[in-house]
Amino acid sequence: MSSASPPEYHATAQRPEWSVLPARLRTAVAARLGAPVVQATTASAGFTRGFAALLHTADGHRAFVKAAPHAEQPHLVDWYAREAAILNRLPAGLPVPRPHWSLWEAGWYVLCLDAIDGHTPRLPWAQVELSATLTAFADVAEALADPPAELTALGLPRLSDLARDDILWWGEVAAGREPVPPLPAPARGRLAELVALESRLPGYAAASTGLTHGDLRVDNVLIDTAGAAWFCDWSWLCQGPAWFDLVTLLITGYAGGLDVDSRFAAHPAAAGAPDDALDVTLAALAGYHLTASTSAPPTASTHLPAHQRWTGEQALAWLSHRRAWA
Structure with missing residues (x-):
C-alpha cells in the first residue's frame, strides 16, 4: 500500500457561486423553484467548474441545481443533459x-x-460507510444487469469502445507515443505485462449486456443522515460489467489498508467476472490515470491531476501487491 495521502475529495471543486450567475438566470431558476432563493451552498466535491449547489428557497424547500454556460462549457451542457435523460429512465x-x-x-x-x-465519504473509509456503499451498489448493479428498454434506447456508449478509444494507454507508452509515467519500483520492467493485461478489458467489457455507472468514485457517493449511500453524476452510464464500477470504487479502500480483495470477490457485482478481471481493470485504470495526470483541461478543477496521479498510483500499487511484483 502506498503511503501517499489521498486528495481531499470533499473539497476539490472550483465552481462559481450563486451570486455571480447572470441575474436573468437566477430569476428564472427562482421562478421554477416557486420562491426566491435565500441560501445557496456550493458543492465542494467534484472536478468540473460547472455551477452546482444546494438551493434553499423562502418557502422552506430545497433543491440541488447544476448549471453550465453553453458558450464556455458545451461539454458540461452535454453531460448534464445526458444525465437528465438517464436519470429519468433509471429503474x-x-x-x-x-x-x-x-x-x-x-x-x-x-x-x-x-x-x-x-456528505462525501472521507478517506480512509469508515468501515460502516464503505459497507453501506457496497450494499447499495449491489442493488444498483442488480437493477442494471437487465436494464429497461427505454434506458438502452438512449444509445448509450459501450465500455469496450471507450476502453479502446480513451482508457488503454500502456500500449501507447510501449510504442513510444506517450512518455513513461513515473513508476514505483515493483512495476518497473513490467510494461509488457501491463500492456497484456489492459488489452483484455475491451473483450471482457463487450461480453456484458448490463450497464455500468462508468465513474463510480468516492466523490460521486453521498452518505445520508441515516447512513445510507446514494450515487450521483450519471453522465457516463455505458454498456459494460458492474465489476468495473466495483474496482473504481474499491481503489480508495485499498489505499486505506482495507481487505478490498475479499470485498471484491464477495460482492454480487463480481459474480461471473473473469478470473483476472480485477487485475485487468487495475492495469487499465493505472495507465489511464497516470497518463492523464500530466495535464488537465482548463475547464476542470486544478485538483484533477492530483486525483488522477494518486488514483493511478493506488491502482498500480494494488495490482503489484496482487501479482507479487517485487
Whole structure:
C-alpha cells in the first residue's frame, strides 16, 4: 500500500457561486423553484467548474441545481443533459437523486435534482460507510444487469469502445507515443505485462449486456443522515460489467489498508467476472490515470491531476501487491 495521502475529495471543486450567475438566470431558476432563493451552498466535491449547489428557497424547500454556460462549457451542457435523460429512465427505487426539471436561460442549461442531505465519504473509509456503499451498489448493479428498454434506447456508449478509444494507454507508452509515467519500483520492467493485461478489458467489457455507472468514485457517493449511500453524476452510464464500477470504487479502500480483495470477490457485482478481471481493470485504470495526470483541461478543477496521479498510483500499487511484483 502506498503511503501517499489521498486528495481531499470533499473539497476539490472550483465552481462559481450563486451570486455571480447572470441575474436573468437566477430569476428564472427562482421562478421554477416557486420562491426566491435565500441560501445557496456550493458543492465542494467534484472536478468540473460547472455551477452546482444546494438551493434553499423562502418557502422552506430545497433543491440541488447544476448549471453550465453553453458558450464556455458545451461539454458540461452535454453531460448534464445526458444525465437528465438517464436519470429519468433509471429503474425506480434506486438510491439515485431524481430530476425535477431542466431549462435554458441566458445561454445556460440548468438541471434541478432531488436534494440529498448527506456528505462525501472521507478517506480512509469508515468501515460502516464503505459497507453501506457496497450494499447499495449491489442493488444498483442488480437493477442494471437487465436494464429497461427505454434506458438502452438512449444509445448509450459501450465500455469496450471507450476502453479502446480513451482508457488503454500502456500500449501507447510501449510504442513510444506517450512518455513513461513515473513508476514505483515493483512495476518497473513490467510494461509488457501491463500492456497484456489492459488489452483484455475491451473483450471482457463487450461480453456484458448490463450497464455500468462508468465513474463510480468516492466523490460521486453521498452518505445520508441515516447512513445510507446514494450515487450521483450519471453522465457516463455505458454498456459494460458492474465489476468495473466495483474496482473504481474499491481503489480508495485499498489505499486505506482495507481487505478490498475479499470485498471484491464477495460482492454480487463480481459474480461471473473473469478470473483476472480485477487485475485487468487495475492495469487499465493505472495507465489511464497516470497518463492523464500530466495535464488537465482548463475547464476542470486544478485538483484533477492530483486525483488522477494518486488514483493511478493506488491502482498500480494494488495490482503489484496482487501479482507479487517485487
